[in-house]
Amino acid sequence: MVRRVMNPVFSVIARQSERLTQWALPIGIITAWEALSLAGVIPLRVLPAPTAVIAAAWKLTLSGELLRNIWVSFWRAIVGFFIGGGIGFALGLANGLSRRSERIFDSTVQMIRNIPHLALIPLVILWFGIDEEAKIFLVALGVFFPIYVNTQHGVRTVDEQLIEMGRAYGMSPTTLFWCVIFPGALPSIFVGLRYALGIMWLTLIVAETISASSGIGYMAMQAREFLLVDVVVLSILIYALLGKLADSTARLLERWCLSWHPAFQPTIETDA
């Protein structure tokens, strides 16, 4: 990028328009979609117009159904995430720090990891029925592995030289962990976190469409039975938004926790 001395007002506008660029494509697609629907190119039975989806959303909001279902799905996602992520994080730390712990647990975990967790759905239904436990269990299982693997990897790959420095400067094991090992592992832990959030929604969607009596996935399946295409599309869009929200939260957290990392530092303006 060519950097020139710019009029400050102009550079503010330029920066704002740069930020808006990412929205240009989605807005363009939706506009084209609406236009094609109005023109009758896309049959309503295949894809309803965006305005029809918004109308469906409004109707379901008024009846309270939409918010209730979003809340149920959100709750399942969060609970499953904290259970699976918590266990994965703890085990990842333990196996990263202790060779003995790794010898005991790691190969078992790796074996289980190679089973696609969604393949367990029939078994999980047999165990838990279609109650909350089933969905939370699946989400927890899906989230566990990326958090586990990346936490362990992060702890393992902390700069040896820094650990040696810590020891040479008389840090106790606890201080060494909090001042050197944990912050050093954090970038890798965040990679696992963002990956886990993706798996969290994926698992929940599948679990809810197969076996549920509430939630967004259930709403979509019900709508399919009554041929309410607009509600089906709405459900998919809500999943997309929730996924984006989770990812943005993780990014924000990452930016805040890793502000020391060169990748997250604002570029130094040479002409400032």
Added chain:
Amino acid sequence: MTVQALRRISDFVEPVPTPDRGEARGDGLAVTIHQLRKSFGQNQVLRGIDLHISAGEFVAVVGRSGCGKSTLLRLLLGLERPSGGHFRFGDQVGRAAPTGAVRIMFQEPRLLPWASVLANVEVGLGDERASANAQERALATLREVGLEDRRDHWPSVLSGGQKQRVALARALVSRPQVLAFDEPLGALDALTRISMQRLVERVWAGQRFTAIMVTHDVAEAVTLADRVLMIEQGEITLDQRIDLRRPRERGSPEVAALEGRILRALFRNAAAGEDA
């Protein structure tokens, strides 16, 4: 073996009286090394080092790569355990030095990238980090190396020389009595290096700690040290006093003469084609 080594030294340099000048410095801690040995498996890295470093003395250790000079520092810091022999700090019998009394500056800055410059200096305080005046002390030391205005910056935005200055501040903040340098200036460009050498000499003169600097650069050793030791194949083969007046001028005839003398000794036993 040691007797032979000593004889070789006496062949080479005139006998040096035990320095009494160093003892008077006061704040440093004398280091006595007795028959220190270290092997890694079959590989004998140090084969019985005997050495007395007076309190407040500045000793430079030169030698070819892999001669064991860095291992000596690591043993001193307690990062490795000796295979035999022991060392003594001051008059204390026993291996361990008082906490915070021995500090090291590594070849790399080894700053914590997630801690501010000031917090990195505070690392050097060890257990005293929780004390009330910790920040004040860190700040004062940072001022000493001329980086007070960078206190809140991340290490990643500093230049190589600035990072090493922060590392120096971290090493100095606990007011160590022995400071070990493991080629800390090796990765710096020539100009930064000279200004760092001046800084190291200045703080050493001010704080009177005992300094042990491992270096590849013989000129650096001659400019800074009271005494230059050469280690070859795990033994001390040269113990050269440098009695030049400070501040010493790089490239002055006296410095150059001593440098040439040590370099010749370094290369005398080197087979052709081996790197120094």
